[in-house]
Amino acid sequence: MRTSAVLFRNELLKATKRPATIVTLGLFAFLLCMIAGSSYYQALLHPERGGFILPAAWPGLLDDPGVPSAFFAAILLILLVDSEFSWRTARQNVIDGLSKAQWFGGKLVLFALVCLGCVGLHLLVTGSVAASGSFHIAGGIRTLVRGSDLRMMGADLLMVAGLGSVAMLAAFAARSSGPAMALFFFYVALGERMLALVLSRMGGAVASAVAFLPMKLFTSLPEPARWDPAAFQKAVAAAAKHGHPPPDFSDTTLLVWVGIAEIVVLLTAAFLVYRRRDL
Amino acid sequence: MNVIETAALTKRYGAQLAVDGISFTVERGQVFGFLGPNGSGKTTTIGMLLGIITPTAGRIRLFGMTGRKGLHQGRRRTGATLENPNFYPYLSGSDNLRVVANVKGASRRSIDEVLQLVRLADRKRDRYQTYSLGMKQRLALAATMLGDPELIVLDEPANGLDPEGMKEIREIIADLAAAGKTIFLSSHLLLEVERTCSHVAIIRRGRIIRQASVREITTGTTVAELRGAAPAAIASALEAYPESVSVQVDGDTALVELRDDDLAALNRYLSGRGVYLSHLTARQRSLEEVFMQLTGDEEAPALEGAA
Structure with a gap:
């Protein structure tokens, strides 16, 4: 069996049989049901607003639980990676014949599985509720998904992967789930804001780097107005109403590429941190 | 042929020298005991052999191969367990062995075979966290046997076991030795080592102070x-x-x-x-007496089972 297949099979076995995975994904699914159910209920109460009919409902369905879905993925990654250090199975896997690089490769497989799993669950649960709403309110679905929705789904995946890679770095740096979660939430809640403040006070080109800090970049990517023409029109109208200039999303392509590069850098840093230390 | 060969192997943690330029060889078919008081550098040495601790200096050869790729190949011909058994507590014994078997390229059938060998077949579907210490040690032995390795490295395989459990482990090791495996055994239980091993090396404060056959040492x-x-x-x-x-x-x-x-x-x-x-x-002097004489009174090893 090829190494990649071995890593995939082992990571899938370990992740799917882990109670923490089932509990975390169960809680996430429950949260998604609550959010999508609430939108469904609002649509039933106010049918004149329309909205909860596919495909028009997608931007809202993707935007509302977007950041929580990234946090669920991050928590799950930290739990799954760091337990390998606390149970010393990271060490045993290497003793059993994986090289350290191959073991890390297994964690990259896990990273992909968790990110795709969280986004997939998000789409499945909210999409199912919205499909049911579409049949109930509009009597059917003409188009399931538009091109702009697919692009926004991609941006959602990039956000989950981006914050997931921050979590991976925290997990490999701390090697223990408690400290790793503290490190992750400190960065996303406070650390990056402090860093942004320092950078913006420096002015010039350095200040413009604030937009590329991971939390800011990844959470701004799935904004509906970036991808959905109707949402963009609403954003322009809202800006005009308040006398603000219209929003400018011309940097979207740049943000996507910088985001991908940041994921690569964060995962490489996680690998270097892991490789440097003995097991 | 030398299965293990180290030359001037050294590991330093800051100012502390854990392993101080040790050199030893283990030949094919030997049951090699690696003895030393607590903190003498045994586990660090084994960790370096197994690739989980990076040596500060020195050279390791496994099956005559060296270098990162060579050692990785050598380690794939090795089954090992270090200190306590390390498994996923929420997986069954059988699933834990599946993880190991996938890495070693061993068949599903071999999982059942090794479980039979360590007498865990009837508990294979139970979660690892429900196992007794003796069962955990036996599962670790089963894992080392997967993939039919030529070299088996066991670090304290009888730790915490009752006399019956120790006897079982000794019998399994004897079976492996009889099957022609090279066994590298680190243990505190000197009587177990004396009964099981053909050769020993004694390490003290990171240095090998004696390496010879058990017969040579005791007579x-x-x-x-x-x-x-x-x-x-x-x-x-x-x-x-x-x-x-x-x-x-x-x-x-x-x-x-x-x-x-x-x-x-x-x-x-x-x-x-x-x-x-x-x-x-x-x-005839026992291995315990030789060990005590060579290592002095410093942190004598546990002597359970020596009585």
Whole structure:
């Protein structure tokens, strides 16, 4: 069996049989049901607003639980990676014949599985509720998904992967789930804001780097107005109403590429941190 | 052929020298005991052999191969467990072995075979966290056997086991040795090592202080056991005996380590000095005695099972 297949099979076995995975994904699914159910209920109460009919409902369905879905993925990654250090199975896997690089490769497989799993669950649960709403309110679905929705789904995946890679770095740096979660939430809640403040006070080109800090970049990517023409029109109208200039999303392509590069850098840093230390 | 060969292997943690330039060889088919007091560098040395600790200096060869790729290939021909058994607590014994078997390229059938061998077949579907310590140790042994490795490295495989569990582990190790496997065994249980191993190396403060066959180590010198009416007078006379290496008094018995094995000459010498014996016999030194002598009184190992 090829190494990649071995890593995939082992990571899938370990992740799917882990109670923490089932509990975390169960809680996430429950949260998604609550959010999508609430939108469904609002649509039933106010049918004149329309909205909860596919495909028009997608931007809202993707935007509302977007950041929580990234946090669920991050928590799950930290739990799954760091337990390998606390149970010393990271060490045993290497003793059993994986090289350290191959073991890390297994964690990259896990990273992909968790990110795709969280986004997939998000789409499945909210999409199912919205499909049911579409049949109930509009009597059917003409188009399931538009091109702009697919692009926004991609941006959602990039956000989950981006914050997931921050979590991976925290997990490999701390090697223990408690400290790793503290490190992750400190960065996303406070650390990056402090860093942004320092950078913006420096002015010039350095200040413009604030937009590329991971939390800011990844959470701004799935904004509906970036991808959905109707949402963009609403954003322009809202800006005009308040006398603000219209929003400018011309940097979207740049943000996507910088985001991908940041994921690569964060995962490489996680690998270097892991490789440097003995097991 | 040397299965393991180290040259000037060194590991330093900051100012602390954990392993100090050790060199040893393990030949194919040997059951090699690696002994040392707590903190002497045993586990660090094994960790370097297994690739989970990076040496500060020195060289390792496994099956004659060296370098990152060579050692990785060598390690794939090795089954090992280090310190405590390390498994996923929420997975069953069988699923834990599936993870190992996937890595080693072993078949599903071999999982059942090794589970039979360590007598865990009837508990294979139970979660690892429900296993007793003895069962965990046996599962670790089963994992090392997957993929039919040529070299088996076991670090304290009988740790925390009751006499029955130790006996089971000893029998399994004996079976593996009989099957022609090379076994590298680190243990505190000197009697177990003496019964099981063909060769030993003794490590103290990061240095190998003796490496030889068990027979060579335990029969290198003759120890005579003497008793008489005046033990103090016996000890005093023995101190002056030209062939005496060391003298110990234990209650009413004096033990003398001799350069030769001529007990008749010893008896003549003592009687010539008016010291008469009621008991004189030669005795083979146990590995425990050699170990204690070589490592001094520093942190003597646990001697359960030695009685």
